[in-house]
Amino acid sequence: MKYPRSQKYDTPELMGKIMGPNPVKLEEELLLGHRIPAGATVCDLGSGQGLTSVFLAKEYGFTVYAADLWSDPEENRRFFREMGIPDDRIIPVKADATALPFPEEFFDAVVSTDSYNYFGRDPAFLDSKLLPFVKKGGYLYIAVPGMKRDCHDCLPPELLLSWTPEQLDYLHDVTYWKNIVSQSRQAEVVSVEEMESNEEVWADWLRQENEYAVGDRKAMEAGGGKYLNFIAIVLRKKG
Numbered sequence: 124m125k126y127p128r129s130q131k132y133d134t135p136e137l138m139g140k141i142m143g144p145n146p147v148k149l150e151e152e153l154l155l156g157h158r159i160p161a162g163a164t165v166c167d168l169g170s171g172q173g174l175t176s177v178f179l180a181k182e183y184g185f186t187v188y189a190a191d192l193w194s195d196p197e198e199n200r201r202f203f204r205e206m207g208i209p210d211d212r213i214i215p216v217k218a219d220a221t222a223l224p225f226p227e228e229f230f231d232a233v234v235s236t237d238s239y240n241y242f243g244r245d246p247a248f249l250d251s252k253l254l255p256f257v258k259k260g261g262y263l264y265i266a267v268p269g270m271k272r273d274c275h276d277c278l279p280p281e282l283l284l285s286w287t288p289e290q291l292d293y294l295h296d297v298t299y300w301k302n303i304v305s306q307s308r309q310a311e312v313v314s315v316e317e318m319e320s321n322e323e324v325w326a327d328w329l330r331q332e333n334e335y336a337v338g339d340r341k342a343m344e345a346g347g348g349k350y351l352n353f354i355a356i357v358l359r360k361k362g
């Protein structure tokens with residue numbers, strides 16, 4: 124696919140902010156034909172160093188809460204200012220997705236890229252920890268790194284060149300994720316599908332020189348990519 128919006132973010136400085144396979148391209152694919160209303164207040168859940176939050180604010184006009192556990196919100200705030208974004212358009216928040224510090228039904232939508240697999244594998248997470256903060260009828264757009272087919276009982280040696288079995292347990296297939304999200308009583312499952320952008324986003328990531336990207340190269344150069352994909356999950360809060 125073509126990435127007219129993400130192309131603008133393809134600079135060494137901005138790519139230096141990514142923490143995995145190119146999240147802006149993933150988000151561009153994820154949001155094709157999206158149903159989030161104009162001017163929406165959106166939670167970028169697991170926003171990392173904030174590049175996806177900038178993308179959501181600048182390219183889609185949303186007001187964004189950049190919620191993340193590991194990154195420093197003050198560093199992210201500096202980045203948002205450098206990008207010329209007013210303080211009331213992206214609000215960085217240090218937050219654990221399992222204990223979010225927001226009022227009930229605060230968000231029109233949630234967008235989460237390359238993060239949900241860390242906290243969303245518990246089927247109870249959606250109804251008890253996340254959906255309370257989403258307005259009725261609000262959409263959730265989620266992109267997770269996954270596997271073409273779950274193979275945790277016989278892990279391919281190529282993947283073990285870069286990742287431990289525990290790390291690989293964060294990756295699952297479409298069937299697994301359908302089963303997790305369909306257990307929600309409050310969310311309608313709109314779609315759970317393999318994404319197109321896999322090769323493109325991995326190539327952007329493996330070009331980076333940080334230690335994580337360099338570590339991931341071993342598995343990918345050995346052909347491990349044939350077992351991996353990205354999965355787009357779209358949900359709507361009932362109501």
Ligand SMILES: C[S@@+](CC[C@H](N)C(=O)[O-])C[C@H]1O[C@@H](n2cnc3c(N)ncnc32)[C@H](O)[C@@H]1O
Pocket residue numbers: 140141142143146168169170171172174175190191192193194218219220221236237238241242
């Ligand atoms: C691989 S990084 C991706 C970051 C960003 N979305 C990107 O693609 O550049 C995963 C992110 O998930 C976040 N994360 C992991 N567990 C979390 C939790 N329990 N609550 C909030 N964020 C979490 C981490 O802080 C980290 O920034």
